[in-house]
Amino acid sequence: MNEINKLDYYGRGITYIDGKITFVKNALPSEKVDIKITKSLKKYNEAEVTKYINISDKRIKPRCPYFNTCGGCNLEHLKYLDTVNFKENKIKELFCHNNIEYKSLEVIKNEKDFNYRNKISLKVINKEIGFYEEKSHKLIKINNCLLAKESINNTLDLLEKLNVINGSITVRSNYNDEILIIINTEDKITFNKDDFISIKLVGVVLNNKTIYGNNFFYERINGFLFKVSFNAFFQINNYITSKIFDIIKDNLDENTKVLDLYSGVGTLGLIASKKAKKVISIEKIKNAVLDNIFNIKLNKQNNIEVLCKDASKVINKINIDFDNIIIDPPRSGLFKSGLDIILNSNANKIIYISCNPDTLVRDLKILNSKYIINKLYILDMFSYSYHVECMTLLSLKTPEK
Ligand SMILES: C[S@@+](CC[C@H](N)C(=O)[O-])C[C@H]1O[C@@H](n2cnc3c(N)ncnc32)[C@H](O)[C@@H]1O
Structure with missing residues (x-):
């Protein structure tokens, strides 16, 4: 029997066997469990x-059958x-371990812990549509994802009518529950608009080409479109x-020059532009830049x-020569020369947004x-997954006298 001490970064229970750290799937702190080793490495x-002997009072029955x-959900x-x-x-x-101090902390919970995702990406293998099993290429057929918005789930049952045999399908939904379907496949697909009349389908894109409606939709957040x-x-x-x-x-400060680094379709730059004198946005994906200009x-503005x-x-x-800098990079974080340049910019304020705490901490150590x-x-952008x-x-910092 093993006792679980705490959760690891990915939400797995931690116990020790002969001093070796052991990560136990689906086990919570204070639980006593019998386990079966599924992988044994040096470290x-x-x-x-295999058996729960004592169950945590924090445990609930997962709602998702998968x-x-x-x-997806850990x-x-x-x-x-x-x-x-x-x-x-x-x-x-993580911050403590890296000696990074902050003056205050605020946690913002999700409004809806389920049915919040506006996009899911599915795999198709031999006509079966679903997600890969964790750490494998084995497909789990799904027709409902509890994390996805209802409008996306209402679309899932209709996808098999497209006749994709192998490939991938991404479904995106906006504030108005409109749906964009994005397909990548070498198969000859069938698309019949009448198959989709129960949803608000606004576009289908096949291998980067629009085959129905538009290859975009509009999102509305905080009065911005x-x-x-x-x-x-x-x-x-x-x-x-x-x-x-x-x-x-x-x-952000009033009347400033702002850099919006990694700007996407321009969301944060637009928010900044209401207060700033001037905003410069940088983004490498052409379609996102064209959306930003639009x-x-x-x-x-x-x-x-x-x-x-x-x-x-x-x-x-x-x-x-920016007064304020917004940085919202991909998971890889900021690149080294960028950090050096930003450090020497003497901007009064930096707002750093990150979906990867490891690279955030790495970069903060330098900016610090x-x-x-x-x-x-x-x-809590990604409820029920370990992502944050x-x-x-x-x-x-004000120079010391
Ligand atoms: C986390 S997203 C942030 C987008 C935007 N700030 C938002 O909130 O919607 C990161 C963005 O950086 C872009 N990107 C990734 N690598 C880049 C690079 N080397 N140079 C410029 N843009 C990049 C991606 O295309 C993506 O739009």
């Missing part, structure tokens, strides 16, 4: 529970508030995105300049030499 074991096989066996506590503790530990192309990034949780917008709005006009460039190639070529972290936000969105508000 650690992975294991599964919980134990699909890698925390559905915990009560929602305990999943948020888990994320708060893991971020606090955004054109979003089928392949442009948009945050997957509209409620948490609206909170990010509020934080940006409340924390969105600037749509939202009647005229103080934003958009550069369609790889940030790492352009940042040393622009005048970096000149910036203090006034506030750390932990936002963080936001940090940094300000330039």
Whole structure:
């Protein structure tokens, strides 16, 4: 019998066998369990529970029938508030472990812990549509994902009518429950609009070509309207995105020059443009940049300049005299030369948004030499998965006299 001490970064229970750390799937702190080792490496074991001897009072019955096989939700066996506590503790530990101090912390919970995702990406293998099993290429056929918006789930049963045999299908849904279907396959598909009359289908894109309707839709958040192309990034949780917008709005200075680095379709730059004198946005995906240019006009702003460039190639070529800098990078975080340039910019404030706490902490360690972290936000963008969105508000340290 083994006792689980705590959860690891991914939500697995931790126990020790002969001193070796062992990660146990679907096991919670304080539980006593019998386990079976599923993988044994030099430094650690992975294991599964064979028998629960003592069950945590925090455990609940997962609502999703695919919980134990699909890698999407790692925390559905915990009560929602305990999943948020888990994320708060893991971020606090990560910051503490890296000696990164912050003055205050706020946790922002999800509005709806289920049915919040506005996008899911499915695999198709031999006509079966679903997700891969965790850490494998074995498909789990699904016709309902509890994390996805209802409008997406209402679309899932209709997808087999497309006759895709092998490939992938992404379904995106907006504030108005309109649906975009994006298919990648070498198969000859059949598309009949009448098969989809029960949903608000606005576009179907096959191998980057529009075969029905439009290759974009509009999102509406906090009174802003955004054109979003089928392949442009948009945050997957509209409620948490609206909170990010509020934080940006409340924390930027008036009448400033702002850099919006990794701008996507221009959401954060647009929020900034309401307060700023001038915004420069940098994004490398052409469709997102074209959406951004369209969105600037749509939202009647005229103080934003958009550069369609790889940030790492352009940042040393622009005048970096910004007062405020917004950084919202992909999971890989900021690149080293970008960090150096930003450090030397002497911007008063930096707002760093991140979906990868590891690269956030790596970059903050460098920024920390000149910036203090006034506030750390932990936002539950990805409820019931181990993923966390963080936001940090940094300000330039005043030189010591
Ligand atoms: C996390 S998203 C943020 C987008 C936007 N700020 C938002 O909130 O919707 C990161 C964005 O960076 C873009 N990107 C990734 N690598 C890049 C690079 N090297 N240079 C410029 N943009 C990049 C991606 O295309 C994506 O739009």
